[in-house]
Amino acid sequence: MPTDARAAAARNNAEWCDIVCGSHGLVGRTDDEAWSVPRRSPQWYPDAVTLRPGVDAEVLLARIDAGPGASVKDSFADLDLSGYGFRVLFDAQWIHRPPTAAPVDAPLTPIRTPEGLAAWAAAHGGGELFRPALLTDPRVRILARHDDRGAVTGGAVLNGGDGRYGVSNLFTRTADPRTIWNGVRATVPTASLLGYEPNPDLPPALDAGFLPTGPLRVWLHD
Secondary structure, eight states: OSSSSHHHHHHHHHHHHHHHHHHHTTOOOOSSSEEEEESOTTTOOOSSSETTTTOHHHHHHHHHHHHTTEEETTTTSSOOOOTTTTTEEEEEEEEEEOOOOOOSSSEEEEOOOOHHHHHHHHTTTTGSSSSSGGGOOTEEEEEEEEOSSSSSSEEEEEETTEEEEEEEEEEEEESHHHHHHHHHHHTTTTSSSEEEETTTTTTTTTTTEEEEEEEEEEEEOO
């Protein structure tokens, strides 16, 4: 695991982007500079994720379809893509939580069937973005919170392994988001958790014990 938690989070997030793109039939490329995909990524997913500071912008953009609709996750917030037709879509913070004692909140429930995934995706709002191939990938855990009637009220995705997981797609429809963050922690209590939070103030992730580790930026070509 890289000693820099931000670099570790960026690489883990790039792995998740690659998994999602792969489930849509898109083959990504990863090297020391970046992860990228040559054709337009699915909705809400970047076409490239930088993996170190100081990546050359022109070389990076040459790896993707850099026309309208393209997006780049600038993991170290050090690129300037404004001269290439891009604008800043949002700024965010990478976050990290080392292993600690499990919270009292109940663990989230793994989704294991296509039908369960469809219900989870509908509650999440991602719909057909989340394809059944994700259920067979050993690096992925799709997690849900259900109400007494069995309806999905919240959830998250974990990706990774070997004691380190990225947290993404965390959502809630009725519950306090803190219960979902803590449910993730309770699901893998001995793991180190990585992710990012678009909210610059970081609650409720901070309340769940996550620490900011550095800024990132997402660029979009209109």
